Amino acid sequence: MLKCQLAVTAHDADGRLRDATSVQSHGALDDVFGGYEGELGCVVDGAAGNVRVSLWAPNARRVTLLLHRGPRGGDDECVRVEMREGERDGVWRASVGAEWVGGYYRYEIETYHPWGGGAPDGGLGSIVTSVVTDPYSRSLSADGERTHVCDVRNAPELKPAGWDSLRKPKPPGGGDVFEPTDMAIYELHVRDFSALDESTPAHARGKYVAFTCEGTTPVRHLEKLAKAGLTHVHLLPSYDFGSVPERVENQANVDHGWLASLPSNSDEQQAAISSIANDDAFNWGYDPVHYGVPEGSYATDPDGGARIVEYRAMVAGLAKMGLRTVCDVVYNHTLSAGPHDGRSVLDKCVPGYYHRRNLDGFYENSTCCNNTASENSMMERLIVDDLVHWAVDYKIDGFRFDLMGHIMLRTILRARDALAALTVEKEGVDGRSIYLYGEGWDYAEVERNRVGKNASQLNLAGTGVGSFNDRLREGIMGGSPFGDPRVQGVLTGLYFAPNGFIDQGTADNQRNRVMEDCEKVIAAMAGNLKEYRFVNRKGFSTPGKDAAWVGSNVGYAAEPRETVNYVSAHDNETLFDGIMLRSAPDVPLAVRCRLNRIAVAVVAFSQGVPFFHAGDEILRSKSLDRDSYNSGDWFNRLDYTGETHNFGIGLPGRDKNGDRYGYIGHLLGDLSLRPGVDEISRSDAHMRECLAIRRSSPLFRLRTAADVDRRVTFYNVGPTQEPGVIAMMVRDAPGGHPEQLCERFQKVLVCVNVTGHAVTVKDEQLGLDIYGCSLETHPLQGMVCPDEYLASATCVGGAPTVPPHSVVVFVERR
Secondary structure (H helix, E strand, O other), X not given: OOOOOOEEEEEOOOOOEEEEEEOOOHHHHHHHHOOOOOOOEEEEEOOOOEEEEXXXXXXXXXXXXXXXXXXXXXXXXXXXXXXXXXXXXXXXXXXXXXXXXXOEEEEEEEEEEOOHHHOOOOOOOEXXXXXXXXXXXXXXXXXXXXXXXXXXXXXXXXXXXXXXXXXXXXXXXXXXXXXXXXXXXXXXXXXXXXXXXXXXXXXXXXXHHXXXXXOOHHHHHHHHHHHHOOOEEEEOOOEEEOOOOOOHHHOOOOOHHHHHOOOOOOOHHHHHHHHHOOOOOOXXXXXEEEEEEEOHHHOOOOOOOHHHHHHHHHHHHHHHHOOEEEEEEOOOEEOOOOOOOOOOOHHHHOOOOOEOEOOOOOEOOOOOOEXXXXXXXXXXXXXXXXXXXXXXXXXXXXXXEOOHHHOEHHHHHHHHHHHHOOOOOOOOOOHHHOEEEEOOOOOHHHHHHOOOOEOOHHHHOOOOOEEEEHXXXXXXXOOOOOOOOOOOOOOOOOOOOOOOOOOOOOHHHHHHHHHHHHHHHHHHHEOOEOOOEEEOOOOOEEEHHHOOOOXXXXXXXXXXXXXXXXXXXXXXXOHHHHHHHHOOOOOOHHHHHHHHHHHHHHHHHOEOEEEEEOOHHHOOOXXXXXXXXXXXXXXXXXXXXXOOOOOOOOOOOHHHHHHHHHHHHHHHOOHHHOOOHXXXXXXXXXXXXXXXXXXXXXXXXOOOHHHHHHHEEEEOOOOOOXXXXXXXXXXXXXXXXXXXXXXOEEEEEXXXXXXXXXXXXXXXXXXXXXXXXXXXXXXXXXXXXXXXXXXXXXXXXXXXXEOOXXXXXXXXXX
């Protein structure tokens, strides 16, 4: 029954047809075949001298293995092997000789597809014949046209020198296990890293191997960050995605010299970029085709095993710099579906199973493409198998889940446990150090557990899995990604320097909002723990889950490791651009750059896991682009030399930003707002200083909620607080006490002042808590990034004075 179209009809007492509907068969497939745990994909068996291929396709009527000698062409020489279906497992199998190692294959599948005959645009579904690659592919030809036969785990030719003995950098907290709160994560796009860097050899620009080119400007930049305290590089999607031609000869280009000659607020740059956007070498890559294969456009040769060797070389190169590797994974959707599109894989193998369907049978697309259904057993298995594959075969140290809330919590926990079980002795990696985190947004068809308990922020508490803390971003920056980008927050001028662009209420209203937003920042600095208590702006002791207002769920984590604090990421505007959009016209560029540094410092000095967008440290701009996923190298440029800056390189893409042209055009036309080398260099040094300070003491990296509860206190709170000033004390146990954490400091006091004037924090409780203490600025502060403002930072008589637009760290030495 599962190999044909199923329908249910309703008839009245006289036998007349009254209604009819098709049947979704995923539940039946799971009940009968979903427990399969055996071999899938291509296995090269050296001992047996053969290659085994297995495909789970229980509703297929016929499957033929199509063997090819080369990566493309030669279809008339294709060797056809009829596959046989297992009696009870729904798996089709074939075995061929070892001479096919290095060759390529596809499947030809005959099956009923609900989109056959033109559906979902009006067809009724039909039996179709589709040609497809293997969903468990481990290597491919260019553009994912054929699956490459190889032994990814064992073949020596697929391993760079020293791969099997590669060991990762040790955690700063000591021991063998990397605690998430000891991490400092840097989100980076593979191509951005080197595509336009002239110190990188031409053949390596925009490629995996750029990370192995010693002495280049990008590599030296990462080395400096790692030396200061950066621990992990989070790579935007680097699996096989379908939005970029993988062969260089098929990639379109625009003359950057001509683009640079155009006015800074011209729309010609974006028009030129948009004209080739779907044919150039750039895309973020959130459009997966084959989950288990490195993206071919980042390899020097997209056919066959080069992408495997070079990806591993990149991971090894990062380790040599002192950095571990995190992969961005997008299991919530696939780029394509249906029986005919060349980029459709899962849906050709088991139509209607791997994707989530609504009650009318249509595929959900709330994630932007074809939503997958991890609630179905074999989709869940594919996710877990794939994560283990990347961890073992590429020694990946963490995974960031795109739209994680669209994945079932059960799936994430199963993956967590499978990864944690990996050992150095057996698999060559220590799974205890692998960290999982992602976007725990709860919306659309999965909202409030409507499909099943999902991996949303509120459901993750107590799991050890992290999620992005958008509360900090919104409190610091103001507004939300879906509103007017000129709405101000604590950092960007609300109450203190209103921009006048939009109506933000009276001064009293803005003052109250500043204090409300400060509570979001306080919660974040305490690890965004839902039960951590502090005194709110009304004078009441409140838990983090009620920060800002009762029932806000601002604080949602059970442990610090479950909070990933950030103020910018690849999505939306860069940190610098967000500040530029929100700042009042009379705010000088130097102050805007200081605001950028305050945001970086708040993230660095908060409890939890700090996360930085590549370029936060060099005032990165994308010329105010709100969504640069397809904006080319021109708008996404990273220049680690500091000699150029991307503010004012043309109006960003009309498709995503056209509704803003009326107010961003004049900003981009004012080149006095473009930072120069000195400001960029200062911000770069400041980031390294913040990382070094964080690394200097475990008091910045508390591991448990219990530690945060008993060690962290906030001052300048309640109704009489000075708005815009946050003071956080982290205290250690006395020397020699069993609970002592830090050998250098007894107390750490972090003071944030977003106002334009110096503030002396006069808090009775603070005065009592530091009575008799000798507090001084942290010995590293001002040493890496000299700052004349620090001269006025003092702590006298139990009252610290904090310069304007500054974050100061005071310490009591042991």
